[in-house]
Amino acid sequence: MSRTRIGILGYGNLGKGVELALRQSDDMELAAVFTRRDPADVSIATPGVPVRREAELEQGAGDDIDVLILCGGSATDLPTQTPKWAARCNVVDSFDTHAAIPRHFAAVDAAAKEAGTVALISCGWDPGLFSLNRLYATCILPEGTDYTFWGKGVSQGHSDAIRRIEGVADARQYTIPAPEALDRARAGENPQLTTRQMHTRECWVVLEEGADADEVRRQIVEMPNYFEPYDTTVNFITQQELDRDHADLPHGGFVLRSGATASGKGHVIEYALKLESNPEFTASVLVAYARAVARMAAEGQSGCRTVFDVAPAYLSPQSGDYLRAHML
Missing domain, CATH: 3.40.50.720 (NAD(P)-binding Rossmann-like Domain)
Structure with missing residues (x-):
């Protein structure tokens, strides 16, 4: 074959x-x-x-x-x-x-x-396996609320987006779920959460020589879709520090749907990933x-x-x- x-x-x-x-x-x-x-x-x-x-x-x-x-x-x-x-x-x-x-x-x-x-x-x-779990859960519990939490982990796409900014030599971006929001979703409270309430973003950036740190920070925190909807922290470090402290690429996250069947009984569906290498x-x-x-x-x-x-x-x-x- x-x-x-x-x-x-x-x-x-x-x-x-x-x-x-x-x-x-x-x-x-x-x-x-x-x-x-x-x-x-x-x-x-x-x-x-x-x-x-x-x-x-x-x-x-x-x-x-x-x-x-x-x-x-x-x-x-x-x-x-x-x-x-x-x-x-x-x-x-x-x-x-x-x-x-x-x-x-x-x-x-x-x-x-x-x-x-x-x-x-x-x-x-995500998108991918998490997308499927959101779809399955919504079909099974049509009355309910979806929650997706990412991290804590390194986002390849967001890290790449930072590296494309002029003046950036290298970068890592961590997505961090808000513990209180995750606990409330797991408890079946069905909270109404904004994007900003669910996650924060933490950036570790190596600048090229002569780069304007304030301009790089502005471009990161104002980047549509990637960082603008979140509370984002930008930290500037050396390449040696990045290589030493941020070489690994872990990630993971959780997809939950909290809802009720027709009798009013509550149910929570949860799918989780813990990844040593994103x-x-x-x-x-x-x-x-x-x-x-x-x-x-x-x-x-x-x-x-x-x-x-x-x-x-x-x-x-x-x-x-x-x-x-x-x-x-």
Whole structure:
């Protein structure tokens, strides 16, 4: 049986995580890594796999790839990369700017339908697995309230957004849930909470030499969608301090729905993740959904999809008989 051939575009933390996740998937293999950097400067962990420039994709270098996993950032990379490459091949991305997902979906859907490819967007754990749990819980408890708490952990997307600001050399951003708000949701109080009441954001930023700290701070705290709705603290430190104190990339969070059935009985549904490595876990989700994309493409489907559109069985390398016997 032939294995699904996967390409990686972007070899940062997420791209490296995809490469690791493929080692645990016997039905899949890494075919190539594409990068905007000089390939000679990129050393990957899989022997015999070529590293190529992103531009080579336009010259047919990815024609033998079944699914291209896009590992760029949501702030500036994926809004252009996903529709561009969906016009050439099947793709998966982790676009996580929630407010912009409908616009991103429309752009990618148009490109994929015209090309006859399948493109899965906003895949990971939120959006992604948390999205599914919000949907399931809302369907089961139609009368109720949803709550999503992230952290404490490093947000890859928010950290990347800070690093794109002129004058920033490096950054880490921690999302921190408000303990009182989380406790009230778990207790079934159904509190009405604002975005600002549920989380705070903590930024650790390394400035480039000569950068204006006040201007960088202003751009961070006023950034729409990312930081403006939250109480945000910006701390400036050295690269040595960042490397020493903020090298790990943990994350996690909770999805809750508190509601009542028709008799008035109260119920709380909770789904939780505790992640030692945000990029490695996110990459593992991307790889599972890349398997699903390859299967949908083989069936002749085309257009943009989200996790809402993918049957769970498509994610597993096991047969339907196996799943029914062992997991149902």
